[in-house]
Amino acid sequence: MTPEELAKVRARQKSRALVMGLLLGALVLLFYGITIAKMGGN
Numbered sequence: 658m659t660p661e662e663l664a665k666v667r668a669r670q671k672s673r674a675l676v677m678g679l680l681l682g683a684l685v686l687l688f689y690g691i692t693i694a695k696m697g698g699n
Contacts, residue, residue, distance in 0.1 A: 658666075
């Protein structure tokens with residue numbers, strides 16, 4: 658594998674990791690919001 662191909666693969670992995678991190682963060686915020694809403698309703 659050439660250095661150029663390796664750089665492309667690493668860039669793709671980095672962007673995929675960033676997207677997964679943001680998705681996970683959004684999911685955590687969603688669950689947090691739902692929990693607060695359920696507790697506030699009582």
